[in-house]
Amino acid sequence: MPQLRQNIILKEWVIIATERAKRPEQLKEDKDINNVKLPEHDDTCPFCAGNEEKFDNVTELYRIGDKANWKLRVIPNKYPALAPLQDGIRINTTGYMRWMDGIGNHEVLIESPRHNLTLATMETSDIEDVLFAYQMRITTLMALPYIESVIPFRNHGKRAGASLIHPHSQIIALPVIPKDVISRMNESIRYHEEHRECIFCKVLQSELESKERIVLETDHFLVFVPYAAYSPFALWIYPKRHASSFCDVEAEEIKDLSVVLQKSLRKLYFGLNDPDYNYIIRSAPKGYSNSAFFHWYITLIPRLTRTAGFELGSGMFINPSIPEENAQYLRGIEI
Amino acid sequence: MPQLRQNIILKEWVIIATERAKRPEQLKEDKDINNVKLPEHDDTCPFCAGNEEKFDNVTELYRIGDKANWKLRVIPNKYPALAPLQDGIRINTTGYMRWMDGIGNHEVLIESPRHNLTLATMETSDIEDVLFAYQMRITTLMALPYIESVIPFRNHGKRAGASLIHPHSQIIALPVIPKDVISRMNESIRYHEEHRECIFCKVLQSELESKERIVLETDHFLVFVPYAAYSPFALWIYPKRHASSFCDVEAEEIKDLSVVLQKSLRKLYFGLNDPDYNYIIRSAPKGYSNSAFFHWYITLIPRLTRTAGFELGSGMFINPSIPEENAQYLRGIEI
Numbered sequence: 001m002p003q004l005r006q007n008i009i010l011k012e013w014v015i016i017a018t019e020r021a022k023r024p025e026q027l028k029e030d031k032d033i034n035n036v037k038l039p040e041h042d043d044t045c046p047f048c049a050g051n052e053e054k055f056d057n058v059t060e061l062y063r064i065g066d067k068a069n070w071k072l073r074v075i076p077n078k079y080p081a082l083a084p085l086q087d088g089i090r091i092n093t094t095g096y097m098r099w100m101d102g103i104g105n106h107e108v109l110i111e112s113p114r115h116n117l118t119l120a121t122m123e124t125s126d127i128e129d130v131l132f133a134y135q136m137r138i139t140t141l142m143a144l145p146y147i148e149s150v151i152p153f154r155n156h157g158k159r160a161g162a163s164l165i166h167p168h169s170q171i172i173a174l175p176v177i178p179k180d181v182i183s184r185m186n187e188s189i190r191y192h193e194e195h196r197e198c199i200f201c202k203v204l205q206s207e208l209e210s211k212e213r214i215v216l217e218t219d220h221f222l223v224f225v226p227y228a229a230y231s232p233f234a235l236w237i238y239p240k241r242h243a244s245s246f247c248d249v250e251a252e253e254i255k256d257l258s259v260v261l262q263k264s265l266r267k268l269y270f271g272l273n274d275p276d277y278n279y280i281i282r283s284a285p286k287g288y289s290n291s292a293f294f295h296w297y298i299t300l301i302p303r304l305t306r307t308a309g310f311e312l313g314s315g316m317f318i319n320p321s322i323p324e325e326n327a328q329y330l331r332g333i334e335i
Numbered sequence: 336m337p338q339l340r341q342n343i344i345l346k347e348w349v350i351i352a353t354e355r356a357k358r359p360e361q362l363k364e365d366k367d368i369n370n371v372k373l374p375e376h377d378d379t380c381p382f383c384a385g386n387e388e389k390f391d392n393v394t395e396l397y398r399i400g401d402k403a404n405w406k407l408r409v410i411p412n413k414y415p416a417l418a419p420l421q422d423g424i425r426i427n428t429t430g431y432m433r434w435m436d437g438i439g440n441h442e443v444l445i446e447s448p449r450h451n452l453t454l455a456t457m458e459t460s461d462i463e464d465v466l467f468a469y470q471m472r473i474t475t476l477m478a479l480p481y482i483e484s485v486i487p488f489r490n491h492g493k494r495a496g497a498s499l500i501h502p503h504s505q506i507i508a509l510p511v512i513p514k515d516v517i518s519r520m521n522e523s524i525r526y527h528e529e530h531r532e533c534i535f536c537k538v539l540q541s542e543l544e545s546k547e548r549i550v551l552e553t554d555h556f557l558v559f560v561p562y563a564a565y566s567p568f569a570l571w572i573y574p575k576r577h578a579s580s581f582c583d584v585e586a587e588e589i590k591d592l593s594v595v596l597q598k599s600l601r602k603l604y605f606g607l608n609d610p611d612y613n614y615i616i617r618s619a620p621k622g623y624s625n626s627a628f629f630h631w632y633i634t635l636i637p638r639l640t641r642t643a644g645f646e647l648g649s650g651m652f653i654n655p656s657i658p659e660e661n662a663q664y665l666r667g668i669e670i
Contacts, residue, residue: 020416081350083337095541096538097340097562154644158641178650227432306496313634
């Protein structure tokens with residue numbers, strides 16, 4: 001019997017399609033991860049060390065390491081979705097065609113000078129640098145008066161929307177708060193008003209008690225398959241300590257998170273043969289940091305299924321796998 | 336300068352990324368539509384005429400034509416996302432793991448006995464049959480006491496989630512109203528409360544006045560690229576007469592719609608080389624038919640771009656094309 005499960009935070013129903021459910025093994029990518037031959041350096045890659053000047057004379061926004069021997073760099077996206085503020089923002093909020101200037105920031109975080117690494121195959125200390133760089137950039141961008149929300153995300157592989165192989169993340173800073181983010185805030189405020197508790201803390205506690213969807217646990221973090229996961233092997237990485245903004249994560253927690261994030265990615269890499277994936281850091285938009293109701297976390301989504309007309313038409317998802325089975329499978333992957 | 340445009344109905348912002356915008360010609364599929372060689376009949380296709388008994392002894396839910404010489408059939412999906420009602424629905428609405436039995440209907444509408452046709456290449460009268468069949472099935476499914484909403488949709492091509500080539504649509508009938516659908520209802524109710532007018536009727540009127548996003552117009556329908564289109568060449572097919580449910584569309588309008596839908600699909604087929612696409616009929620859920628605030632319509636989405644981490648993380652879309660340019664291009668495609 002198929003099951004409808006409700007995402008308790010957003011109140012969205014998900015179909016767990018048991019009749020068409022695939023076993024974890026069936027969802028593996030058809031790829032030989034032991035035989036991937038990518039060069040350490042690619043002359044045509046704009047992100048490779050040594051190619052900086054050839055491709056662009058861009059202003060570096062952040063760097064770890066020397067200019068000639070960098071470990072990580074943040075630069076403006078060459079084809080930005082939004083443009084930096086110049087002479088103010090023109091806005092039209094009347095009539096049926098409402099618009100504003102597409103002001104904002106679109107940055108690329110180059111995670112390594114090496115072309116053929118990825119987070120699953122880097123040193124844990126490199127991932128710590130990446131997480132620290134996210135924090136620095138989010139903090140800087142959130143301080144801009146015209147920015148309302150910052151979305152840090154990573155696209156890995158073509159199906160996840162990545163156009164370049166070189167390991168990188170992106171950060172988009174917006175002059176608005178996206179509707180989905182507003183929804184998440186509103187629903188968590190409503191829950192808090194009713195129960196005087198953080199819904200995310202309650203979900204965390206309930207997952208710790210039930211245990212069946214846990215993938216891994218450390219002192220500071222819990223990684224689990226959400227009860228109402230929208231797609232196979234979707235993971236939530238929840239901090240145990242309540243905090244609304246990723247900027248408030250402490251150094252010791254960042255260190256722990258670098259291990260947790262890498263372990264999660266390695267389980268996907270070895271367990272499912274390096275699937276394409278996206279992850280997003282859901283950190284509080286402006287005005288919501290230090291709130292009792294919102295709790296930052298990371299969503300990690302392997303792109304193993306496609307969204308079709310039903311999903312586009314309803315906003316509702318069909319998950320052709322069983323969250324508890326997914327979690328059990330990933331727990332068993334040795335890394 | 337990029338632009339943020341607001342979907343006036345859902346109040347969602349979309350980024351029109353002018354800096355990375357592609358010209359219509361650049362978005363064409365790399366496909367030779369004059370050289371597609373598919374057989375009229377495929378022995379291995381479960382939807383081809385003559386293969387009915389070989390694949391399944393399914394109960395036919397609806398048919399146009401004789402049993403041996405059918406023009407169109409509706410059958411249950413072999414791998415349904417939801418199961419038909421048997422002994423009642425078990426529901427748990429307490430605690431943090433809320434679920435209900437996955438009760439509902441999942442049907443396949445086989446649009447033609449011929450394997451190698453698609454709506455863009457069929458006779459208009461065949462499309463009239465398809466539309467009429469949607470009406471029949473929606474009406475029947477909506478009458479079931481446990482069904483709250485019905486989502487009729489079509490997936491064309493792999494990127495749109497279609498697993499079989501044979502021309503077909505699907506209908507999913509749900510025991511819940513999806514959150515996106517509730518949102519659309521709530522926003523249109525709110526607009527109606529404030530202005531005593533249907534927001535969809537107002538958008539229609541405003542598009543008729545501005546003209547720049549119109550693709551085609553008939554007595555009963557207007558096809559246009561939405562002002563805040565989420566993706567390139569997205570189209571809305573709006574009926575001019577206000578009605579909330581697709582079931583209330585009259586025979587003469589269905590005839591007109593078959594022409595309008597086919598022309599729209601042919602413009603995509605010839606103008607963009609048969610791109611993969613989804614369309615969805617947005618018809619009122621139970622309890623909202625005959626409402627003054629909701630107006631049914633069709634959303635048609637060519638799958639020319641991919642959703643990446645940003646879209647998944649924010650629910651906000653980046654459209655790398657300009658709606659007015661898309662409309663102008665499609666107006667110019669002779670069919």
